[in-house]
């Protein structure tokens with residue numbers, strides 16, 4: 664009997680060591696009551712490509728496999744709950760760290776009048792996100808004759824949706840192709 668117990672315990676410890684947890688710390692105020700107090704959807708990407716979606720539990724905690732982090736070297740975590748445009752949260756590039764905590768709402772450093780990108784820590788490719796019906800798309804034709812559509816016009820990045828709530832991204836980094 665004692666032998667069986669120790670075997671089960673060993674398996675549980677192994678499983679726990681095998682994952683990295685992501686914990687969303689919500690700071691709720693009277694201004695942002697739109698947030699649901701439950702399950703959130705996180706999308707994990709590597710080099711811009713979706714790897715998997717994971718759900719948080721009701722404490723805001725989700726888990727991903729360390730093997731996946733090691734395989735890709737670094738993965739980006741986005742909040743993609745219903746009603747939220749893809750919001751960049753953090754980059755996980757160290758599988759030795761067991762817990763990544765993310766405070767929500769996000770707070771960014773500012774330089775001049777732009778938010779500093781939380782991924783590349785630069786401000787030169789930052790565009791302000793614009794929501795609304797007047798979607799602007801810039802069309803460029805390359806020398807090779809290819810047509811490129813861009814959501815960037817002037818210093819703005821047009822989101823192409825009217826959906827807004829307190830969690831929707833306010834900025835876009837064209838270097839990392841992330842909204843934050």
Ligand SMILES: [Zn+2]
Pocket residue numbers: 780781782783784785836837838839
């Ligand atoms: Zn960036």
